Amino acid sequence: VSNCLELDQFNTMPDHSDDHLDTHRLTWAVLLGKWVQFARSAVALPDDEQGRxxxxxxxxxxxxxxxWFALQHMDELSAAEQALGLDRATVLVDHHxxxxxxxxxxxxxxxxxEQLITDVRQMLATVNENQQAKNQ
Known part of the structure; x- marks a missing residue:
């Protein structure tokens, strides 16, 4: 599936700690732009079974x-927010x-x-394990 966004594009956030820009928000804005572009490109898919x-x-x-991307930043949240975030992430991954x-x-x-599903499930498992280790 050549139209799937590659996860490798989202593995790192730029390090601009001395900049006045909020790189976290900027990164999400860039990702949103890529996702909008990806969604728009789907319009050009062929009108056959696979395209549909x-x-x-x-x-x-x-x-x-x-x-997947949000899970990389779970440690930026409070413990209560992390627990809620993990629950929501689990529900979202299962649903989608x-x-x-x-x-x-x-x-x-x-x-x-399949690889995207595997990657997001692995990230979810890793974050869950890290949170459990912190709580012990």
């Missing part, structure tokens, strides 16, 4: 990428995974979509 499935998958793909499987029910998920 990909088009229907775009909101779920964007949400999973957003959750179910939706993607529903879109592709007649065939296997494309490899890049």
């Amino acid at each position: 499935k990909l088009r229907a998958s775009v909101p779920d793909l964007i949400m999973l990428q957003a959750v 995974t179910v939706q993607l499987n529903a879109h592709w029910q007649s065939e296997d998920l494309p490899q890049k979509i």
